[in-house]
Amino acid sequence: xxxxxxxxxxxxxxxxxxxxxxxxxxxxxxxxxxxxxxxxxxxxxxxxxxxxxxxxxxxxxxxxxxxxx
Numbered sequence: 502x503x504x505x506x507x508x509x510x511x512x513x514x515x516x517x518x519x520x521x522x523x524x525x526x527x528x529x530x531x532x533x534x535x536x537x538x539x540x541x542x543x544x545x546x547x548x549x550x551x552x553x554x555x556x557x558x559x560x561x562x563x564x565x566x567x568x569x570x
Contacts, residue, residue: 540565 540563547558 536569
């Protein structure tokens with residue numbers, strides 16, 4: 502009987518804590534779902550001919566995209 506009572510109170514506590522879970526990001530406000538810019542640095546390569554030889558120049562480019570999450 503004691504184990505049954507403990508199991509019952511544990512289940513009740515879990516059910517109560519599930520009700521107290523905070524709202525999701527979408528329900529909490531619009532600021533989580535607005536478009537924002539995500540940037541990353543990409544290393545690109547360019548082939549140039551210098552002194553009759555092939556040289557590969559590496560350069561960094563910042564690429565930005567607008568995403569909505």
